[in-house]
Amino acid sequence: MSLVSEGADFRGPLTASGFAEPSLATVGDYIALMKPRVMSLVVFTALVGLAVAPGSLHPLTAFTALLCIAVGAGAAGALNMWYDADIDAVMARTSRRPVPMGRVRPGEAFAFGLTLAGFAVVTLGLLVNWFAAALLAFTIFFYVVIYTVWLKRSTPQNIVIGGAAGAFPPMIGWAAVTGSLSFEPILLFLIIFFWTPPHFWALALYRADDYARAGIPMLPVVSGDATTRRQILFYTIVLVPLGVAPWMFGYSGALYGATAVATGIIMLGLGWQVLRERRPVERASRKLFAFSILYLFLLFAVLLVERGWGGLIVRLAT
Amino acid sequence: MGRADSPFGNVNIGAAMNDQGDDDGIVLTEAQKRARRSRSLAIAFALAALVILFYVMTLVKGPGVLIRPI
Numbered sequence: 130m131s132l133v134s135e136g137a138d139f140r141g142p143l144t145a146s147g148f149a150e151p152s153l154a155t156v157g158d159y160i161a162l163m164k165p166r167v168m169s170l171v172v173f174t175a176l177v178g179l180a181v182a183p184g185s186l187h188p189l190t191a192f193t194a195l196l197c198i199a200v201g202a203g204a205a206g207a208l209n210m211w212y213d214a215d216i217d218a219v220m221a222r223t224s225r226r227p228v229p230m231g232r233v234r235p236g237e238a239f240a241f242g243l244t245l246a247g248f249a250v251v252t253l254g255l256l257v258n259w260f261a262a263a264l265l266a267f268t269i270f271f272y273v274v275i276y277t278v279w280l281k282r283s284t285p286q287n288i289v290i291g292g293a294a295g296a297f298p299p300m301i302g303w304a305a306v307t308g309s310l311s312f313e314p315i316l317l318f319l320i321i322f323f324w325t326p327p328h329f330w331a332l333a334l335y336r337a338d339d340y341a342r343a344g345i346p347m348l349p350v351v352s353g354d355a356t357t358r359r360q361i362l363f364y365t366i367v368l369v370p371l372g373v374a375p376w377m378f379g380y381s382g383a384l385y386g387a388t389a390v391a392t393g394i395i396m397l398g399l400g401w402q403v404l405r406e407r408r409p410v411e412r413a414s415r416k417l418f419a420f421s422i423l424y425l426f427l428l429f430a431v432l433l434v435e436r437g438w439g440g441l442i443v444r445l446a447t
Numbered sequence: 448m449g450r451a452d453s454p455f456g457n458v459n460i461g462a463a464m465n466d467q468g469d470d471d472g473i474v475l476t477e478a479q480k481r482a483r484r485s486r487s488l489a490i491a492f493a494l495a496a497l498v499i500l501f502y503v504m505t506l507v508k509g510p511g512v513l514i515r516p517i
């Protein structure tokens with residue numbers, strides 16, 4: 130059986146009698162299962178969705194909503210590490226995660242993820258609103274079942290479709306305040322959705338060997354270097370106008386517009402450099418990967434300052 | 448179900464679950480005991496935090512105290 134078809138068959142250490150070795154997992158290992166760096170980006174984008182939404186929320190309710198979204202993201206991360214333990218073990222970037230290292234058994238990671246997911250969704254439903262809770266449940270389902278179990282190992286479009294899971298948090302934040310959705314949170318969703326392919330494919334370009342060894346059909350592995358570089362530029366060309374759209378639709382001010390235009394031009398420039406670059410040179414890919422994180426952070430941070438924190442200061446002053 | 452039919456084979460399950468030092472059971476090392484204790488404390492803190500969160504949020508949403516818009 131190939132590595133790819135195994136999924137979640139990875140076993141932890143056993144004693145000579147066949148029993149699982151008593152766990153040495155620390156609290157830190159369980160925190161690592163929750164992918165704290167991904168969680169911080171999820172919380173940040175959810176905070177922006179929550180802050181720009183019309184209406185008001187009690188600070189404790191807002192805190193509870195963000196906590197539940199963070200724990201839900203952590204649950205999805207733990208379930209992803211449970212299922213992907215076999216491929217994590219053969220990739221340099223992920224081989225030191227708690228499950229492939231044998232510090233947490235797959236069953237423990239699965240139970241941990243499922244428990245967190247249940248608590249996050251039910252708590253969000255009971256204490257904030259059930260529409261936001263349903264969106265959170267769908268996001269966890271989408272990331273674990275649609276992306277991790279199905280798409281990741283079967284199609285080079287895995288991160289394009291699967292990227293939707295990472296784009297939902299601003300919508301959940303918005304729904305926590307309003308109990309509904311409108312065009313503005315969908316715009317925020319689209320920005321993250323179209324940001325994901327250039328971001329991850331830039332990484333995949335210089336990690337292609339790692340993905341190939343694990344048998345993951347990432348675009349550079351399946352379709353090659355040149356196609357990936359063209360696709361990166363294509364998605365960047367779609368992304369940049371979407372990044373400017375909140376200003377064009379009047380949802381944000383001049384500071385956001387200037388930031389989106391300036392950083393968008395840099396993204397296009399880097400996308401163009403990636404197109405002209407050829408392996409083994411990978412400087413432009415690394416630069417695009419790093420700058421894409423800053424790009425998304427700046428767009429959402431400026432939106433938060435103009436619409437969220439700005440609105441908060443005005444509301445407190447009046 | 449006889450012992451031969453047991454999914455655990457010839458392992459004495461009672462002894463295996465016992466960390467008091469039986470010769471044929473699993474004896475936790477100091478590191479394993481420390482790890483178990485830290486996990487137990489984390490679960491206790493998480494549950495206490497959940498209880499406090501529900502208590503405070505009930506005050507916020509229910510009796511109408513503490514309610515103030517952002």
